[in-house]
Amino acid sequence: MNHTTYLRYELVRTFRNRRFLFFSLGFPLLMFLLIAGANESRRLDGIPFPLYYMTGMVSWGAMIAIISSGTRISAERQIGWARQLRITPLSTRTYFRSKVVGGYVMALLTIAVLYVAGSMLSVHLAAKQWALMTLLLLVGLVPFAVLGIMLGHLLKPDSLGPAVGGVTSLFALLGGAWGPLSTSTAFVDIVKCIPSYWLVQSGKVALGGPGWPPLQAWVVLAAWTAALAWLAVVAFRRDTARLT
Amino acid sequence: MASTMHGPPGILVTGLHKSYGPVEAVRGVDLRIDPGETVALLGPNGAGKSTTIDIVLGLAQPDAGQVSVFGTTPAGAVSAGRTGGMLQTGSLIEGLSVRELVTMVASLYPHPLDVEQVLETTGAESFADQRTTKLSGGQVQRVRFALALVGNPDLLVLDEPTAALDVEGRHDFWRSMRDIARNGKTVVFATHYLEEADAYADRIVLMARGRVVADGPATQIKARAGGRTVRATLPHADLGALRALPGVTSADLRGEAVVLACSDSDSALWALHSAFPNAHDIEVRGAGLEDAFLELVAGDQSEVAAP
Numbered sequence: 001m002n003h004t005t006y007l008r009y010e011l012v013r014t015f016r017n018r019r020f021l022f023f024s025l026g027f028p029l030l031m032f033l034l035i036a037g038a039n040e041s042r043r044l045d046g047i048p049f050p051l052y053y054m055t056g057m058v059s060w061g062a063m064i065a066i067i068s069s070g071t072r073i074s075a076e077r078q079i080g081w082a083r084q085l086r087i088t089p090l091s092t093r094t095y096f097r098s099k100v101v102g103g104y105v106m107a108l109l110t111i112a113v114l115y116v117a118g119s120m121l122s123v124h125l126a127a128k129q130w131a132l133m134t135l136l137l138l139v140g141l142v143p144f145a146v147l148g149i150m151l152g153h154l155l156k157p158d159s160l161g162p163a164v165g166g167v168t169s170l171f172a173l174l175g176g177a178w179g180p181l182s183t184s185t186a187f188v189d190i191v192k193c194i195p196s197y198w199l200v201q202s203g204k205v206a207l208g209g210p211g212w213p214p215l216q217a218w219v220v221l222a223a224w225t226a227a228l229a230w231l232a233v234v235a236f237r238r239d240t241a242r243l244t
Numbered sequence: 245m246a247s248t249m250h251g252p253p254g255i256l257v258t259g260l261h262k263s264y265g266p267v268e269a270v271r272g273v274d275l276r277i278d279p280g281e282t283v284a285l286l287g288p289n290g291a292g293k294s295t296t297i298d299i300v301l302g303l304a305q306p307d308a309g310q311v312s313v314f315g316t317t318p319a320g321a322v323s324a325g326r327t328g329g330m331l332q333t334g335s336l337i338e339g340l341s342v343r344e345l346v347t348m349v350a351s352l353y354p355h356p357l358d359v360e361q362v363l364e365t366t367g368a369e370s371f372a373d374q375r376t377t378k379l380s381g382g383q384v385q386r387v388r389f390a391l392a393l394v395g396n397p398d399l400l401v402l403d404e405p406t407a408a409l410d411v412e413g414r415h416d417f418w419r420s421m422r423d424i425a426r427n428g429k430t431v432v433f434a435t436h437y438l439e440e441a442d443a444y445a446d447r448i449v450l451m452a453r454g455r456v457v458a459d460g461p462a463t464q465i466k467a468r469a470g471g472r473t474v475r476a477t478l479p480h481a482d483l484g485a486l487r488a489l490p491g492v493t494s495a496d497l498r499g500e501a502v503v504l505a506c507s508d509s510d511s512a513l514w515a516l517h518s519a520f521p522n523a524h525d526i527e528v529r530g531a532g533l534e535d536a537f538l539e540l541v542a543g544d545q546s547e548v549a550a551p
Contacts, residue, residue, distance in 0.1 A: 005351035013339030080334025087301050087322055087329040088352045088395065 006090070007098045014072070014102055024068055025110050028061030029117055036121050047207050051125075054118040055133070055203025056177040061110040062137055063177075063199065064168050066144045069103035073152030074160045077239065099152075100145050107141055129206045136202030136212060143195045143224040144171075150232035153239040171196035192216060195224045252315030254279045254399055254430040255300055260309035262295050269295040271454035273309075277432060279398070282425045284441035284462075285434040287451035293434040294332060296451070297403045300432070301329045313399060321399070325353040328397030330388050332404050332434075336376040343372040346390050353395035365420050366390040381408045389417065393424065400424070402433040406440065418444050472509035476516065476523040478502050489515040501525075 014020060036050040044052050076082050085095065111134060115123075125133075147167070155163055172178060175196025181187065191197045198217040201209070212218070255277040262270040270292040277283050285293045298304040299311055302318035313321035321327045336345060346363060350356035363369045368386045371379065379387065385408045392400060405421075406414045421444060425431050435441055441448045441462065448465045450458040458465055474492075481502045486495035491508030492515075502523075506512040509528055516523055 003351075006348055009340060009344055009348040012344070013337065016339040076337060079337070080331065081337050083303060083331060084334055084391065086303060087327065087331070088349060089323045089325045089354070090352045091323065 003094055003098070006094075007101060010098050010102045011105055014106060020068055020071075020106075024061060024065040024106055025113055028057040028064070028110065029113055032057040032114060032117055033121075036118075040121055048122065050118060050121040051123045051207065054114055054121075054123055055206055056172075056179065056200060058111050058114045058133075059137065059140070059175070059196070059199045059203050060168065060172040060177040061114060062107040062141055063144050063171060063196065064164070065106035065110045066103040066141045067148040067151065067164050067168060068106070069099040069145065070148035070150070070152030071157065071160050071164060072102075073099060073149060074155060075157045077153070078157050096149060099149065103145055103148060104138070104141070107138075111137060125206050133203055133206045136205060137199065140195065140199035140202045140221065143221055143228055144199075146225055146228040146232055150228055150235050153232065153235035172200075175200045193220055195221055251279065252312065253277060254281065254314060255432065256310070256312045257296070257300070258310045260296065260299065260311065261307045262292075262299060262304065263307055264295075268454055270299075270306075273451075273454070273456055275449060275456065275459075277430060279314075279430050280428050281447060282431040282445050283433075283447045283449055284445035285432065285449050285451055286436065286438060286441040287434075288436055290453070291451040292454040293451055294403055295454075297329075297401055297432070297434055301327060301401055325355070325395050326398045328392040328395050328400050330392040330400075330402040330405050332407065334388075336379075336384060336387060338375070338377045341373050341375055342368055342379070342387050342390075345376055345387065346372075346394050349391050350394040353397075355396050357394050357396045359394060362390050362394045365423070366393065367416055367420070382410060382413045385409055385413070385417075389420075397429075399430045399432070402431070404434050404436070406435070406437075414440075472506050473529045474504040474506055474509055474512055474516065475525075475527040475529065476502055476504075476520075477525040478520055478523045481520070485519065486516075489519065491515065 032053060036053040039049040039053075042049040073082075076085075115130065148164075151160060151163060151167070171194065173181065174191050174194050175198075176191070177196065177200050181191075198212060198221060201212060201217070205212075253276050255275065257273055257275040260270050260273040260275075261268070273292065273296055275296075285296065287293050295304065299306050300313060300318055302322050311318055314326055316324070318327070340348065343359065343363065346368075347359050350359055350362075360369075363372050366386045366389045368383070368390050371383055376384075376387065385405070389402075389405065392402065406417055409417060418440070421431070425444075433445070442465075445462055447460065448458070448462050449456055450465065477500050479500050481495075481497065483495050483497060483502075486492060486502060486504060489504070489512055491506050491510070491512035492504045493507050494505045496503045496505075504512055504516070513526070513528065516526075
């Protein structure tokens with residue numbers, strides 16, 4: 001009854017999935033190297049462009065990594081593996097925990113790879129800044145971990161791929177991962193209610209920004225997490241009833 | 245083993261009902277299986293075997309009736325690692341070798357068997373290092389069998405375990421199954437092959453249209469199924485009296501007709517003729533195993549046709 005073995009093989013499976021490695025790890029890395037590489041000496045708002053762009057790509061890549069746990073859930077249900085697991089002593093809670101942990105490991109890997117790429121393009125930060133940025137990123141990913149589980153129970157694998165692509169792109173775009181959309185106060189007030197805004201802002205801490213305002217970020221993330229968790233439970237129950 | 249004989253039954257099912265939309269899959273099943281028994285659920289497609297198995301495994305909830313597995317709920321027995329199952333459908337997850345997958349599933353149980361031993365028993369040893377996506381249908385079936393065994397469960401539930409296997413695969417499967425049953429496990433398997441049920445089960449539970457239509461030792465079912473059938477038109481027949489006739493093992497009504505399953509059709513015929521002189525249109529049919537099986541399965545046809 002040793003769940004580390006189960007988790008270890010879950011991770012092994014994820015690392016052996018080349019498609020997943022390409023999209024979650026390779027894609028943001030490639031964009032970073034191409035775009036930041038071409039603008040290495042430019043500055044944006046007085047900030048070196050590679051640093052600015054790294055924080056955006058880190059939040060986008062980590063978001064893809066963590067939502068992708070839903071793709072694996074959906075695939076396992078489709079092929080009947082979820083039923084096979086239900087006749088083992090593995091609890092539903094442990095099943096989800098292993099998926100979330102797996103998503104976080106992939107997210108951390110994405111973050112680490114982009115940090116290394118950033119360092120190669122002359123991004124220099126103090127250890128404390130790296131650590132704080134990483135910590136805030138991990139917190140900011142919580143609603144997206146829940147979103148992944150929800151999508152995994154809502155959609156079939158063939159529609160989930162495009163859905164994950166669309167959802168992550170939309171969140172990345174609105175949250176400012178690819179650069180700020182608009183600086184009008186009304187617009188910023190609206191996007192401040194979206195979790196990806198704060199995910200991107202966690203990266204902006206490294207830019208010397210003030211970090212998260214103590215209250216609004218936590219409220220937005222908690223509210224989205226709670227709402228998505230409720231939807232995930234509804235989707236899980238509906239999906240499980242249909243499976244039997 | 246003596247202590248388990250006095251413990252709760254392996255499986256106890258009473259008054260089980262389950263519908264899927266308008267389809268009544270199970271319509272009042274009662275079943276008791278004691279620890280150590282090997283029982284075949286025999287019946288054609290749509291008999292309710294898979295639904296009954298799903299309920300015993302905790303994968304489906306009954307609409308009515310009680311189910312217990314080793315004195316606890318099906319889900320409780322599953323989380324305690326006492327139940328192992330081989331489902332009829334489902335593929336294996338990708339990204340792992342056969343050995344890795346079996347090891348992964350073994351790690352979920354409190355007292356798993358040795359993985360190498362299980363791979364050997366199920367004949368999966370020769371392809372244990374191959375990825376799960378590169379297997380033939382028969383190989384996948386062996387892996388699924390290994391997954392059911394590796395947790396060392398007390399109860400093994402197998403839903404048509406040999407469906408995807410060729411003749412040789414079937415032979416190998418049942419050879420390993422025999423060793424496992426000998427170790428005191430409770431085994432329940434669904435099949436629609438009468439020979440399989442006869443050869444490998446201590447007891448056969450015959451199901452048709454959501455009901456148990458016969459339940460007994462394989463030899464008894466065979467005697468009942470293997471004899472001849474006497475059919476006669478006999479209005480207002482007294483089934484009790486018919487069943488008491490010499491050579492008759494069971495009697496059923498089909499409208500105006502009676503159908504007598506006979507172990508000795510000659511005695512039954514003479515006894516019928518003297519006890520019920522108004523019996524007419526008498527027919528005697530020799531039933532092969534399959535014919536007799538179909539006859540038993542068709543048992544409550546009249547009742548189904550009624551609405």
